[in-house]
Amino acid sequence: MAFFDVASGGALHPVARQALLASLDEGWGDPGRLYREGRRARLLLDAAREAAAEVVGCRADEVVFTSSGTRAVHDGVAGALAGRRRVGRHLIVSAVEHSSVLHSADAFEAQGGAVTRVGVSRAGAVDPSAYADALRTDTALACLQSANHEVGTVQPVAEVAGACRAAGVPLLVDAAQSLGWGPVPEGWSLLTASAHKWGGPTGVGLLVVRKGVRFAAQGPGEERESGRVSGFGNIPAIVASVAALRAVRAEADAEAVRLRALTERIRARVPQSVPDVEVVGDPERRLPGIVTFSCLYVDGEVLLTELDRAGFSVSSGSSCTSGTLTPSHVLKAMGVLSEGNVRVSLPPGVASEEVDRFLEVLPGVVAGVRSQLGAPEPQVRQRAAELVVDSLGKRCPIPVIELAKVFPEVPVGGTVRVLSDDEAARLDIPAWCEMRGQEYVGEEEAERGRAYIVRRVS
Amino acid sequence: MAFFDVASGGALHPVARQALLASLDEGWGDPGRLYREGRRARLLLDAAREAAAEVVGCRADEVVFTSSGTRAVHDGVAGALAGRRRVGRHLIVSAVEHSSVLHSADAFEAQGGAVTRVGVSRAGAVDPSAYADALRTDTALACLQSANHEVGTVQPVAEVAGACRAAGVPLLVDAAQSLGWGPVPEGWSLLTASAHKWGGPTGVGLLVVRKGVRFAAQGPGEERESGRVSGFGNIPAIVASVAALRAVRAEADAEAVRLRALTERIRARVPQSVPDVEVVGDPERRLPGIVTFSCLYVDGEVLLTELDRAGFSVSSGSSCTSGTLTPSHVLKAMGVLSEGNVRVSLPPGVASEEVDRFLEVLPGVVAGVRSQLGAPEPQVRQRAAELVVDSLGKRCPIPVIELAKVFPEVPVGGTVRVLSDDEAARLDIPAWCEMRGQEYVGEEEAERGRAYIVRRVS
Numbered sequence: 001m002a003f004f005d006v007a008s009g010g011a012l013h014p015v016a017r018q019a020l021l022a023s024l025d026e027g028w029g030d031p032g033r034l035y036r037e038g039r040r041a042r043l044l045l046d047a048a049r050e051a052a053a054e055v056v057g058c059r060a061d062e063v064v065f066t067s068s069g070t071r072a073v074h075d076g077v078a079g080a081l082a083g084r085r086r087v088g089r090h091l092i093v094s095a096v097e098h099s100s101v102l103h104s105a106d107a108f109e110a111q112g113g114a115v116t117r118v119g120v121s122r123a124g125a126v127d128p129s130a131y132a133d134a135l136r137t138d139t140a141l142a143c144l145q146s147a148n149h150e151v152g153t154v155q156p157v158a159e160v161a162g163a164c165r166a167a168g169v170p171l172l173v174d175a176a177q178s179l180g181w182g183p184v185p186e187g188w189s190l191l192t193a194s195a196h197k198w199g200g201p202t203g204v205g206l207l208v209v210r211k212g213v214r215f216a217a218q219g220p221g222e223e224r225e226s227g228r229v230s231g232f233g234n235i236p237a238i239v240a241s242v243a244a245l246r247a248v249r250a251e252a253d254a255e256a257v258r259l260r261a262l263t264e265r266i267r268a269r270v271p272q273s274v275p276d277v278e279v280v281g282d283p284e285r286r287l288p289g290i291v292t293f294s295c296l297y298v299d300g301e302v303l304l305t306e307l308d309r310a311g312f313s314v315s316s317g318s319s320c321t322s323g324t325l326t327p328s329h330v331l332k333a334m335g336v337l338s339e340g341n342v343r344v345s346l347p348p349g350v351a352s353e354e355v356d357r358f359l360e361v362l363p364g365v366v367a368g369v370r371s372q373l374g375a376p377e378p379q380v381r382q383r384a385a386e387l388v389v390d391s392l393g394k395r396c397p398i399p400v401i402e403l404a405k406v407f408p409e410v411p412v413g414g415t416v417r418v419l420s421d422d423e424a425a426r427l428d429i430p431a432w433c434e435m436r437g438q439e440y441v442g443e444e445e446a447e448r449g450r451a452y453i454v455r456r457v458s
Numbered sequence: 459m460a461f462f463d464v465a466s467g468g469a470l471h472p473v474a475r476q477a478l479l480a481s482l483d484e485g486w487g488d489p490g491r492l493y494r495e496g497r498r499a500r501l502l503l504d505a506a507r508e509a510a511a512e513v514v515g516c517r518a519d520e521v522v523f524t525s526s527g528t529r530a531v532h533d534g535v536a537g538a539l540a541g542r543r544r545v546g547r548h549l550i551v552s553a554v555e556h557s558s559v560l561h562s563a564d565a566f567e568a569q570g571g572a573v574t575r576v577g578v579s580r581a582g583a584v585d586p587s588a589y590a591d592a593l594r595t596d597t598a599l600a601c602l603q604s605a606n607h608e609v610g611t612v613q614p615v616a617e618v619a620g621a622c623r624a625a626g627v628p629l630l631v632d633a634a635q636s637l638g639w640g641p642v643p644e645g646w647s648l649l650t651a652s653a654h655k656w657g658g659p660t661g662v663g664l665l666v667v668r669k670g671v672r673f674a675a676q677g678p679g680e681e682r683e684s685g686r687v688s689g690f691g692n693i694p695a696i697v698a699s700v701a702a703l704r705a706v707r708a709e710a711d712a713e714a715v716r717l718r719a720l721t722e723r724i725r726a727r728v729p730q731s732v733p734d735v736e737v738v739g740d741p742e743r744r745l746p747g748i749v750t751f752s753c754l755y756v757d758g759e760v761l762l763t764e765l766d767r768a769g770f771s772v773s774s775g776s777s778c779t780s781g782t783l784t785p786s787h788v789l790k791a792m793g794v795l796s797e798g799n800v801r802v803s804l805p806p807g808v809a810s811e812e813v814d815r816f817l818e819v820l821p822g823v824v825a826g827v828r829s830q831l832g833a834p835e836p837q838v839r840q841r842a843a844e845l846v847v848d849s850l851g852k853r854c855p856i857p858v859i860e861l862a863k864v865f866p867e868v869p870v871g872g873t874v875r876v877l878s879d880d881e882a883a884r885l886d887i888p889a890w891c892e893m894r895g896q897e898y899v900g901e902e903e904a905e906r907g908r909a910y911i912v913r914r915v916s
Binding site for chain 1: 478
C-alpha cells in the first residue's frame with residue numbers, strides 16, 4: 001500500500017508520536033490553573049509556542065494554537081476583517097485558495113462585504129501586478145496561499161506582500177502546504193497552517209498574528225490563547241505538532257531534492273505512458289512533493305477507486321467529501337482539464353520504488369477505466385461541415401469522449417456542436433481544444449442545455 | 459500529590475489512553491476520502507459516533523464531535539438561536555451557567571438579542587417555576603446546565619424541560635459535569651459536553667442536536683460533521699473520548715456511592731475543624747464528587763498556593779486564568795461568601811486516604827494563611843453606637859477581617875459602617891452577616907467607595 005495523499009493530511013511522524021506519548025502524562029492539566037498539573041501543562045504549552053515561533057520566524061506571543069487549520073483560517077480572516085472594519089469592507093483572495101479561505105470570503109460577502117477573487121495563470125499562479133491592482137483604499141485584508149494545495153504551484157508571496165505593504169493592507173498567508181518545507185517569505189501579517197499536513201496529529205492549527213496588526217477576535221469572548229481561540233487546548237497534540245514541525249524542517253532541504261526528483265519523474269513519464277493526459281501546475285515554481293494531472297475520457301472517482309484497488313491512495317480535485325466530486329475550483333480557475341484528475345502528494349520518506357510501481361500500474365488502470373466507461377456510440381444527426389453531438393443527459397467525461405469520436409469525421413474548417421447539460425463540459429471542452437490544438441469557438445444557448453462549438457483547424 | 463480538580467479536566471483514563479494509542483495508526487486519514495486510509499478513519503469515527511449516541515441516549519446522526527466543550531456550547535447556542543430567528547430573539551440562561559454559555563449570551567446580546575438570566579437559590583439551583591416564568595412567545599432558546607460546575611448542585615432539568623416543551627422552546631443542556639455519571643433526564647433538545655471532564659483527552663467536545671430541532675450552523679460553510687463543525691476532526695482523540703465515556707459509565711453507579719461518602723465527609727468535617735467556614739451548594743441534590751466551601755478572612759489565591767505546596771491540587775471560583783481571581787459569578791448569584799473559596803472535585807478512583815490527609819492538613823493551612831495575611835489593626839475613627847471602619851484601598855478579604863475585628867466593640871443595636879472600594883465587599887459583607895446572624899442594613903455611596911452598614915443584633 002502506498003499513501004500518496006499527504007497534502008490532505010498524513011500519518012503521524014514518529015517524532016510526533018513520541019512527543020504525544022511523552023506529554024500525555026504531563027500535558028493534560030488546565031494551563032490556566034495555579035496548581036502543579038496546570039503549571040506543568042503551561043510549561044509544555046509555552047515551550048511549544050516558543051519552538052513554533054522559532055520555526056515560523058515570529059515572536060512567541062504572536063502564535064496561537066487553534067483546533068484545526070480550517071479554524072485558524074476562519075478565525076484569522078474574521079478577526080482581521082473585524083479589526084479593520086473602519087478601514088473598509090473589502091477582501092481580496094486568490095481564486096485558488098483552500099476552501100476554508102473561500103468559505104470565509106463567502107461568509108463575509110453574505111454579511112455585506114465585498115470580495116475580489118484574483119484569477120490565476122494556466123499554471124495556477126497569481127500575477128503579482130494583477131493582485132496589486134485589486135488593492136483598494138477600503139481593502140481590509142488580502143489573502144494568498146503560500147502554495148496551492150491541489151497543483152503544488154508556489155505563489156509569488158514576496159511580491160504580493162510588497163504590494164500589500166505599500167498599500168498598508170495586511171496579508172494573510174495560508175501556509176498549510178508549505179510550512180513544513182520552509183519559512184514563508186517576509187512581509188506577511190497573518191499566517192495560518194495545519195499540523196497534520198506536516199506529520200502532526202489532527203486537531204491542531206496555527207494562527208500567527210503579527211504585533212501591530214489590528215485584530216478583533218470574533219465569537220463569544222474567551223480568555224484563552226490571547227482571547228483568540230475558545231476552549232481548552234489539546235496540549236499533548238500541540239506538543240506533538242511542534243515536535244513534528246521541527247523534525248520535518250530538519251530534513252526538509254535534503255528531502256525536497258529527493259521528492260522533487262520523484263515528482264519530476266511522474267511529470268515526465270505520465271504523458272509518455274498514458275495517452276491524452278495533461279500535467280497541470282507550474283513545472284518550476286512548485287512544491288517538491290505534489291504533482292497533478294488530468295486524464296481525458298476518464299471519470300475521476302472511478303479512477304481513484306481503481307488506483308485504491310491497485311494499492312495507491314491518491315486524491316482528486318479539491319473535493320472534501322466522498323459524495324460530491326464537483327469540478328475543482330482550482331482547476332476551473334486555471335482553465336485546465338478537470339476530468340480524470342489525480343493529485344499525487346508524496347509524503348517525506350516515501351520509497352522511490354513505490355513511485356516506480358505507480359508509474360508502471362497507472363497506464364493499465366487508466367486504460368481499464370476508459371474501456372470500462374464503454375463510451376457509447378455518438379448520435380450524429382447530420383454529416384456535413386457541421387456535426388451535432390447530442391450528449392444531453394450524459395455526465396462528464398462522456399461529452400468529451402463523444403466529441404473526440406466524431407471529430408475526425410468533420411473536415412478541417414468544419415465545426416462540431418456538442419449539446420450538453422453537464423456543467424463540467426463548459427470547462428473540459430475548451431480544455432480539450434487547448435490540448436488538441438483545435439479552436440474553441442464558444443458556447444451558446446440551445447433548446448436544452450448549452451451548445452459548445454469547436455472548429456477543426458488541423 | 460493529590461489531584462482534586464477533575465471538574466476542570468482530569469488525567470486520561472487508562473482505557474482512553476489505550477484507545478488513543480490503538481487508533482493513532484488507523485485514525486489519521488481524512489474520513490472524507492475514498493481510499494483505504496480514509497475508509498478506516500471513517501469506520502472508527504462512525505463507530506465512535508454510534509457508541510456516543512448509545513451512551514447519550516440519542517441517534518448517531520444527532521451527534522457531532524467538536525474541538526472542545528466550549529466550542530460545542532458556542533456552536534450549539536449560535537446554531538439554535540439562528541435556526542429560530544423567525545420565532546424571536548430571546549434567550550434564557552441560568553445565572554450560574556458555565557462561562558461558555560454566558561459568553562454566548564453576551565455575544566447574542568451584543569448583536570441585539572434579549573437575554574433573561576434566571577437567578578438561583580442560596581443552594582445554587584434554579585426554581586423551575588421561576589424558569590418557566592421567563593419563557594416568552596419570542597424565546598428562541600433556553601439553556602440550563604445539568605449540574606453546576608462550581609458547587610455541584612444538580613439542576614431540575616426534567617421540570618424545566620417540561621416547561622420548555624409546553625412552550626415549544628428548545629432546551630440546551632450543558633451536561634459537561636454530569637454526562638460521565640449518567641444520562642440527562644429526558645426532554646432536552648440540544649446537549650453539550652466535554653470529554654476531558656470524564657477522562658477523555660482535551661480537544662474533544664460533544665454537540666447533540668435532536669432531529670426536528672431547527673438549527674442553522676453559523677460561521678463559514680463546511681461540509682464536515684453535517685456542516686456543523688469546521689476542520690478535520692481528531693479521530694484518535696474522539697475514539698479515546700468515547701472509550702473513556704463508556705468506561706466511566708460502567709463504573710459510575712458504584713463510584714458515585716463511594717465519592718458521595720467522601721464528599722459528605724468533607725462537608726461534615728470542614729466546618730468542625732476550620733472556624734468561620736461556609737460549605738456551599740445543595741447538600742442533597744448534588745454531584746457525587748464536588749464539594750465547595752469558602753473560608754472567611756482568607757485570600758483564595760494564597761490558599762490555593764498553600765494547598766498546592768501541601769500537595770493538593772484544588773481550584774477556586776470559576777476563574778479560568780491564573781491572573782484574574784474575580785469573585786465567582788456562581789457564588790455571587792447564590793449570594794454566598796466568595797472569599798477563601800475552595801472547590802474540591804474528586805476524580806473517580808481517588809483514594810479515601812488522600813481525602814483524609816486533606817482533612818488533616820486543611821485546618822493548619824487555613825490558619826497559616828489567616829495569620830500570614832497579618833490583618834492590620836483597623837483604624838477606628840469613633841467609638842460609639844456607630845463605628846466606621848476605613849478599608850479603602852484594601853483588597854478582599856481585608857474589609858471583612860476589619861469588620862470582624864471591631865464588631866465586638868459596638869453595642870448590640872449599634873452599627874458598623876465599612877468603607878470599601880473593593881467590589882468583593884458587596885458580596886462578602888452580606889455573606890458574613892448571614893453566617894454570623896447579624897443584620898445587613900445595606901450599602902450607600904460614600905465620599906470614596908461605598909459604605910456597607912451592619913447592625914449588631916446579638
